[in-house]
Amino acid sequence: MTVKFVSNGEVTSFLKDHKDEFEATLLSEAVNVASKINDILQKGNIDLLKNAQTLIQRVVEQKETEVIAFAEQEGIAWAKHSHSLTLSFKLEWVQAIRRTLWKFISRFIDERGEYLKQEDFFEMEKKINNNMDYFLNSFFLSYSHYKDELISSQRKLVEHLSVPIIPVSATVAVLPLIGNVDDYRIRIIEEKALLEISNLKLQTLVLDLSGVTTMEQDVIAKFEDILTGVSMMGCKAVLTGLRAELVRKMVSMGVTFHQYAETHGTLQQTLRKYVVAQEV
Structure with a gap:
């Protein structure tokens, strides 16, 4: 063996x-x-x-x-x-x-x-x-x-698509926001907005909030920072479609955006002012 x-x-x-x-x-x-x-x-x-x-x-x-x-x-x-x-x-x-x-x-x-x-x-x-x-x-x-x-x-692709900045003229673009805007998404909005202002040489950025369902208090405060950044980029921020419940929450916080942005009731009003006026 x-x-x-x-x-x-x-x-x-x-x-x-x-x-x-x-x-x-x-x-x-x-x-x-x-x-x-x-x-x-x-x-x-x-x-x-x-x-x-x-x-x-x-x-x-x-x-x-x-x-x-x-x-x-x-x-x-x-x-x-x-x-x-x-x-x-x-x-x-x-x-x-x-x-x-x-x-x-x-x-x-x-x-x-x-x-x-x-x-x-x-x-x-x-x-x-x-x-x-x-x-x-x-x-x-x-x-x-x-x-x-x-x-x-x-996820990054979806985030990019969920923050669409739409040029409507050579110097004006619209950013329509839809759904829940949480802390994570507000950072994406800030990054995208400031980047596109630079890339597209925008003079006016219209932020349409008519489709926003919820926005927590800390997000509202962050949104104020975005408007400040837009202004520092030499671009005019215009808010449209502010819903009543969102306005009430802002008022209770003592937050107003008047020093950072112009406000209009609807997107149509804003486009008539900034796009049609340009064409004329």
């Missing part, structure tokens, strides 16, 4: 020689994923079988850095097609790879007809399972990071 150390290269060679059998066993282990193999390849251009071979080679050869890099790459690819590629599929697939890999390692040891030292086996088990865990952890971190960045960029 002999005892022999197993090299990583020997296991890798064995797995390559039994590639077709490995893939067949893998597909039987991951029943739900197996039926989606071709669909995932078409929708996400992700070859699960090819990627499984890449993963097991790097895991068996204990290439930790390459395992993590591959996981990060996979996480991004999966996140890009998350509408059709679920995380539950990925988790099932990786766990199936782990189970299949151990089946073939066991078969490899049996076919050698030699016993493996206990300490060598446990060392192999530790390194292989650690690398599989590194892959899973790095995959989910990469997936999550990409999704967070995507959500952030989409």
